[in-house]
Amino acid sequence: MSGEGNGAWPLWEVFVRGRRGLAHTHAGSLHAPDAEMALRNARDLYTRRSEGVSLWVVPSASITASSPDEKDPFFEPAADKPYRHPTFYEIPEGVRHL
Amino acid sequence: MTTTAADAGAGAYEAVFDAAVAADERIEPRDWMPDDYRASLVRQIAQHAHSEIIGMQPEANWISRAPSLRRKAILMAKVQDEAGHGLYLYSAAETLGTSRDELLDKLHSGRQKYSSIFNYPTLTWADVGAIGWLVDGAAITNQVPLCRCSYGPYARAMVRICKEESFHQRQGYELLLALSRGTEAQHAMAQDAVDRWWWPSLMMFGPPDDASAHSAQSMAWKIKRHSNDELRQRFVDICVPQAESLGLTLPDPDLKWNEERGHHDFGSIDWDEFGEVLRGNGPCNAQRISQRRRAHEEGAWVREAAAAYAAKHGEARA
Numbered sequence: 579m580s581g582e583g584n585g586a587w588p589l590w591e592v593f594v595r596g597r598r599g600l601a602h603t604h605a606g607s608l609h610a611p612d613a614e615m616a617l618r619n620a621r622d623l624y625t626r627r628s629e630g631v632s633l634w635v636v637p638s639a640s641i642t643a644s645s646p647d648e649k650d651p652f653f654e655p656a657a658d659k660p661y662r663h664p665t666f667y668e669i670p671e672g673v674r675h676l
Numbered sequence: 677m678t679t680t681a682a683d684a685g686a687g688a689y690e691a692v693f694d695a696a697v698a699a700d701e702r703i704e705p706r707d708w709m710p711d712d713y714r715a716s717l718v719r720q721i722a723q724h725a726h727s728e729i730i731g732m733q734p735e736a737n738w739i740s741r742a743p744s745l746r747r748k749a750i751l752m753a754k755v756q757d758e759a760g761h762g763l764y765l766y767s768a769a770e771t772l773g774t775s776r777d778e779l780l781d782k783l784h785s786g787r788q789k790y791s792s793i794f795n796y797p798t799l800t801w802a803d804v805g806a807i808g809w810l811v812d813g814a815a816i817t818n819q820v821p822l823c824r825c826s827y828g829p830y831a832r833a834m835v836r837i838c839k840e841e842s843f844h845q846r847q848g849y850e851l852l853l854a855l856s857r858g859t860e861a862q863h864a865m866a867q868d869a870v871d872r873w874w875w876p877s878l879m880m881f882g883p884p885d886d887a888s889a890h891s892a893q894s895m896a897w898k899i900k901r902h903s904n905d906e907l908r909q910r911f912v913d914i915c916v917p918q919a920e921s922l923g924l925t926l927p928d929p930d931l932k933w934n935e936e937r938g939h940h941d942f943g944s945i946d947w948d949e950f951g952e953v954l955r956g957n958g959p960c961n962a963q964r965i966s967q968r969r970r971a972h973e974e975g976a977w978v979r980e981a982a983a984a985y986a987a988k989h990g991e992a993r994a
Binding site: 587607610627665 | 982
């Protein structure tokens with residue numbers, strides 16, 4: 579039961595926005611009994627030196643992840659499409675603004 | 677074409693793992709990894725996390741007696757950092773399939789270790805400085821290479837920790853410098869602290885390479901990047917000029933520059949003392965663990981109250 583220790587508390591993933599104009603990025607994880615405590619713990623754990631202006635906490639169990647074991651087939655559709663990159667195309671020397 | 681681990685046997689899993697380590701890629705939590713690699717990491721990360729948590733005690737001992745508000749605020753911030761470092765590391769260990777409760781149980785029952793350095797007492801205020809300069813200095817020397825450790829979550833935790841440790845070391849050095857340049861009694865107090873912490877700090881790098889149980893395999897897996905003796909030598913070379921600038925001496929008559937090697941020679945370490953402290957017979961082993969257990973037990977009502985509040989308000993539970 580959760581009273582036995584914080585290991586039985588759910589795990590939360592913490593995302594920090596470093597400053598305005600930047601996206602939230604994953605900083606780490608922590609245990610907390612509820613969202614509000616997770617936010618407070620995240621502040622104390624991941625922003626002790628003004629590393630953030632905004633925090634998100636998400637229950638780790640709510641995250642759906644692609645499995646690394648499926649890595650090749652899962653991400654394969656992109657692998658054979660180099661024409662999606664601008665460097666695929668040859669443009670004559672001297673052509674500008676392209 | 678590329679063979680994926682999913683459509684091949686166990687040997688292929690291992691080949692994918694070996695190739696990733698060889699290519700200096702990081703292993704991530706859901707990747708296949710050898711059981712011994714996982715066990716080795718849990719042992720090392722847990723010991724590291726426990727060291728951060730137990731390490732709060734010798735310094736917290738001086739918070740109420742810090743000589744100024746400035747020093748007190750600094751020391752509280754440092755001890756709070758140690759708690760934070762312990763939490764980063766527990767999280768990293770948990771990605772390997774162990775739980776927080778299991779880790780704490782093993783610390784409290786002595787089945788997992790913490791660094792033996794924290795079984796020495798902090799007798800004077802100068803010890804706070806010596807710990808920052810020497811103990812955190814040795815820790816940084818050990819930890820910087822771990823930022824490139826093959827296990828991703830451990831490496832990322834170490835990046836954060838190393839950034840924060842540098843304040844720890846500098847505040848300790850500054851503290852010792854103030855004492856060293858103070859009255860005769862203050863200078864003597866600083867020298868005494870350095871005399872007592874120097875050798876235990878050198879022991880922090882672990883047994884000599886030829887007697888280190890886990891070293892060779894950990895190096896092959898790139899969990900460790902440098903040998904114990906190599907890091908110890910690096911630390912000695914760094915400390916000698918720093919001690920000179922402090923106006924303090926290091927308690928080793930055999931310490932001298934060796935032109936040929938390009939390093940300092942130093943005296944032999946008392947490994948019997950190291951062994952005794954490791955076996956639980958150091959000055960503070962019993963006190964450190966009993967205080968940790970007591971803190972955990974006395975905090976139980978807080979954990980229970982928080983859990984009861986969360987249950988009542990119907991928060992999502994994992």
